[in-house]
Amino acid sequence: MPEKNFYITTPIYYPSGKPHMGHAYSSIIADVFARFKKIDGYKAYFLTGTDEHGLKIQREAKKNNKDPKKFCDELSITFKNLTKTLNLSNNDFIRTTEKRHYDSVKEIWERLEKSGDIYLGKYSGWYSVSDEAYYDEEEIIDENGSKKSKTSGSKVEWVEEESYFFKLSAWSNKLLKFYQENPKFILPVSRRNEVVNFVKKGLKDLSVSRTSFSWGIPVPSNKKHIIYVWLDALTNYISALKFPDTENKLYRDFWPADLHIIGKDILRFHAIYWPAFLLAAKIKPPKRVYGHGWILSDEKKMSKSLGNILDPLEIIKDYGVDQLRYYLIKEVSLGNDGSISLENLKNCINNDLANNFGNLCQRVFSFIDKNCDSKIPSPDKFNTRDKELSDEIIKKISDLKYMIDNQELNSYIKEVINFSFNSNKYFNDLEPWKLKKTNKVRMNTVLYCILNQIKSISILLYPIIPSSIEKIFDTLNLKKEELNIEQIKNLNLIVPGKIIKKSNILFKKIDNDN
RNA sequence: GGCGGGGUAGCUCAGUUGGUUAGAGCACAGGACUCAUAAGCCUGGGGUCGGUGGUUCGAAUCCACUCCCCGCUACCA
Numbered sequence: 001m002p003e004k005n006f007y008i009t010t011p012i013y014y015p016s017g018k019p020h021m022g023h024a025y026s027s028i029i030a031d032v033f034a035r036f037k038k039i040d041g042y043k044a045y046f047l048t049g050t051d052e053h054g055l056k057i058q059r060e061a062k063k064n065n066k067d068p069k070k071f072c073d074e075l076s077i078t079f080k081n082l083t084k085t086l087n088l089s090n091n092d093f094i095r096t097t098e099k100r101h102y103d104s105v106k107e108i109w110e111r112l113e114k115s116g117d118i119y120l121g122k123y124s125g126w127y128s129v130s131d132e133a134y135y136d137e138e139e140i141i142d143e144n145g146s147k148k149s150k151t152s153g154s155k156v157e158w159v160e161e162e163s164y165f166f167k168l169s170a171w172s173n174k175l176l177k178f179y180q181e182n183p184k185f186i187l188p189v190s191r192r193n194e195v196v197n198f199v200k201k202g203l204k205d206l207s208v209s210r211t212s213f214s215w216g217i218p219v220p221s222n223k224k225h226i227i228y229v230w231l232d233a234l235t236n237y238i239s240a241l242k243f244p245d246t247e248n249k250l251y252r253d254f255w256p257a258d259l260h261i262i263g264k265d266i267l268r269f270h271a272i273y274w275p276a277f278l279l280a281a282k283i284k285p286p287k288r289v290y291g292h293g294w295i296l297s298d299e300k301k302m303s304k305s306l307g308n309i310l311d312p313l314e315i316i317k318d319y320g321v322d323q324l325r326y327y328l329i330k331e332v333s334l335g336n337d338g339s340i341s342l343e344n345l346k347n348c349i350n351n352d353l354a355n356n357f358g359n360l361c362q363r364v365f366s367f368i369d370k371n372c373d374s375k376i377p378s379p380d381k382f383n384t385r386d387k388e389l390s391d392e393i394i395k396k397i398s399d400l401k402y403m404i405d406n407q408e409l410n411s412y413i414k415e416v417i418n419f420s421f422n423s424n425k426y427f428n429d430l431e432p433w434k435l436k437k438t439n440k441v442r443m444n445t446v447l448y449c450i451l452n453q454i455k456s457i458s459i460l461l462y463p464i465i466p467s468s469i470e471k472i473f474d475t476l477n478l479k480k481e482e483l484n485i486e487q488i489k490n491l492n493l494i495v496p497g498k499i500i501k502k503s504n505i506l507f508k509k510i511d512n513d514n
Numbered sequence: 515g516g517c518g519g520g521g522u523a524g525c526u527c528a529g530u531u532g533g534u535u536a537g538a539g540c541a542c543a544g545g546a547c548u549c550a551u552a553a554g555c556c557u558g559g560g561g562u563c564g565g566u567g568g569u570u571c572g573a574a575u576c577c578a579c580u581c582c583c584c585g586c587u588a589c590c591a
Contacts, residue, residue: 014591051591123589133590168588190519194586197517207589229591268588331526337584344526347540355553363550370549410527414539421554428555433548509551 006037006044007254011262012051012094012236015075016060019082021295021302021340022263024312028325029292029334029409030261031088035463036404038089040485045254047240048083049094050076051233053226058215068215072097085313087321087467094240096217096232104239105217105232111281112166113221120222123163123207126156134159164209164225171276172203178275184288186271187407188335191264191291195271206230206273234274238283257286259407267291290407293337295328310340322465323349323507329464330417334409346510353465353507357420357457361472361506363427364450368500371436376451376477377444378496386449389426393419393456394489400460401485416460423453448496451476456488468506475503 010030013023027048034046052072061071076095083090094101112118125134126147140147140156147156179185179196186192209225210216216226235243237260241251262270267289275285294301297308315324327348332338368374382390396415403412427450435443455476462469462483473483477498487493 011591016591054591056590136588190585193518198586198588201517201587204588229589233591264585266591268586269591272588333527339526344540350551351540354551359551359553361550363554365550367549417539424554427549428547431547431549436549505551507551509553 004042005253006034006042006259007241007257008034008037008044008046008259008261009237009257010048010090011260011266012049012096012233013079014051014054014056015072015079016056019079019312021310021312023079023082024086024324025295025328025332026261026263026292027083027086027088028328030259031086031090032325032329032409032463033259033261033404033407035089035466039459039462039483040401040404043253045092045250046088046090047092047094047237048088048090049092049236049240050079050096051236052076052095052097053216053232054229055210055213055215058213061215069097082312085316085321086325089466092240094236096236098239100242101236101239102217104243105227105235106220107244108231108235108277108281109220109227112277115280115282117167117170117280118164118208119167121163121165121205122160123165124158124160127159128154128156162211162225163207163228164219164222165205166208166231166273166277166280168203168206168273168276171279172199174279175199175203175272175276178279178285182287184406185275185285186267187288187290190335191267191271195268198268199272203272230269230273231277234269234277237286243283256284258288260286260289262289262291264291264293290335292334293332295332296337296339297341310342315345319345319349319510320507322468323353326353326413326465329409330413334407349507350509352417352420354509356417356424357461358505358507360420360424360427360450361454361475361503364447364454365475365500365503367432368447369502371432372444372447374499376494376496376498376500377447379445379448380441382445382449382491385426385430386445389422389449390452390456390491392422393453393460397485397488413464416457419453419457419460423450423457426450426453448494451494452491455494459483459485459488471503471506475501477501 008030010026013019030046030048034044037044050072052075057072057075058068061068064071072095080093083093109118126136126140127134135156142148148154176196176199179192179199183192186195208228208231209219210228211224211226214226216228217232219225219227237257238251238255241255242248243251243255245251246255260270270289270291274289278285295310296302297310302309312324323345327340327345330352331344331348332340368377400412400415403409403415427446430446432443432446435446454472455478458469458472469483470480473480476494477500478493482493
């Protein structure tokens with residue numbers, strides 16, 4: 001029987017600033033998929049990390065009078081801490097300053113050089129020293145004989161720099177063929193169309209080395225050059241699998257990657273450069289790249305000047321990590337930009353988590369505590385209504401898996417929280433508080449059924465709000481190993497007679513004046 | 515400018531190949547209940563489906579024109 005393996009990654013983050021909501025969002029999305037696969041019987045490998053080379057870092061390090069590597073150690077730590085704060089289930093954390101990554105990049109470079117996909121040429125253009133940027137012919141203006149940038153107004157000069165190039169131009173047609181043969185390589189579809197149109201217009205060769213700074217991986221055959229950005233950064237996805245050792249178990253099990261989660265801003269690099277590099281190096285490209293949208297604050301990009309920054313660490317401190325995770329997954333449409341606000345966050349927490357699912361757990365646990373001696377009641381036969389309730393979830397399992405496999409997270413979470421709505425209704429309709437006076441056997445059955453629902457909903461919510469769900473499992477005396485999609489079908493998992501452990505309120509309601 | 519996506523209840527959005535009184539959640543109003551985090555359940559109000567014209571027995575759904583909004587249009591990640 002073939003193993004069910006799943007490899008998912010986040011972008012590696014450039015640590016020139018502190019972690020923001022965009023980083024948190026990418027990571028949370030990836031974690032939800034990783035955790036789902038892990039409880040669905042897959043051997044899942046989840047990678048995140050930091051991209052630490054480049055001029056910006058080199059300069060910052062110098063400014064702080066620090067060795068670049070030492071400087072990166074400090075920066076990288078804040079991102080590593082973020083994985084803990086967000087409760088990510090990542091299996092590894094890669095840094096582009098590690099030896100394993102150097103080895104991997106070196107190998108890729110040599111393969112590309114050998115295959116003739118890399119050549120030495122000249123990179124030229126209008127360069128502004130103060131902006132540290134090259135400008136296009138259309139982006140500059142001639143003012144009294146001196147050329148200036150239209151946007152910044154700073155002086156530009158014609159600069160020619162020796163540079164290695166990757167023959168990207170030769171890959172246009174092969175890429176188009178690849179997109180056609182793998183229609184879901186780029187998602188969402190709207191992004192795919194953008195990329196395809198872009199490639200159809202023809203690709204230019206890509207500069208892949210620089211001589212203007214030194215903080216990076218040197219070109220093996222020419223130490224004057226540093227391997228530039230994407231060839232360095234993207235390779236992390238295979239460095240972590242011990243490439244170039246393609247015979248080791250990690251690489252054999254997990255490459256090609258199943259899913260790269262990225263922001264739409266770096267889609268092109270992942271959807272064009274990355275498969276081109278890999279194809280040229282005779283390595284299989286990943287199976288899918290998903291470009292999610294941006295998180296906006298009150299319809300606008302977050303910025304210091306607008307004063308609308310929502311800091312993930314602050315929000316987690318004030319509201320809780322599961323609360324933030326749930327909110328971002330539920331309220332932001334994956335693939336589209338989404339506006340978030342504290343107001344919406346509070347509503348979401350109160351409605352879905354506190355009033356709906358949290359209160360469902362609370363009313364049931366508390367009822368059992370008071371009326372069943374705190375012990376899980378023993379059920380009699382399930383009647384039609386009981387079966388309808390549990391069947392509703394069981395019948396949806398394959399649909400839910402399909403949604404996850406197609407990154408339809410919003411549909412997924414809506415279906416799942418809907419089970420909680422229906423469970424509340426069941427509890428209301430069957431009125432166990434009346435049954436306790438008239439029919440205790442039936443009351444016990446109803447309570448057991450509702451516990452089953454809580455268990456099943458919990459399993460499905462686990463990828464999104466893992467730590468809260470672990471608490472529920474603990475309350476129900478269920479083991480971590482039983483946190484598995486398969487157990488939804490098992491209506492006898494919960495053991496009657498065991499004590500329901502005392503639990504605190506799972507999701508506190510947020511006051512308006514808070 | 516070019517290519518693409520979208521304009522549906524106060525807000526966020528679903529609406530399959532055109533077919534009976536256009537849906538959900540939130541918000542709002544009323545009702546019955548009381549196990550629970552004053553939570554949950556039931557009922558209700560509210561939309562000329564961006565505009566105009568057309569195809570059709572019949573269009574939010576197809577066609578034309580028009581007005582808005584958004585994305586992409588290469589080497590900062």
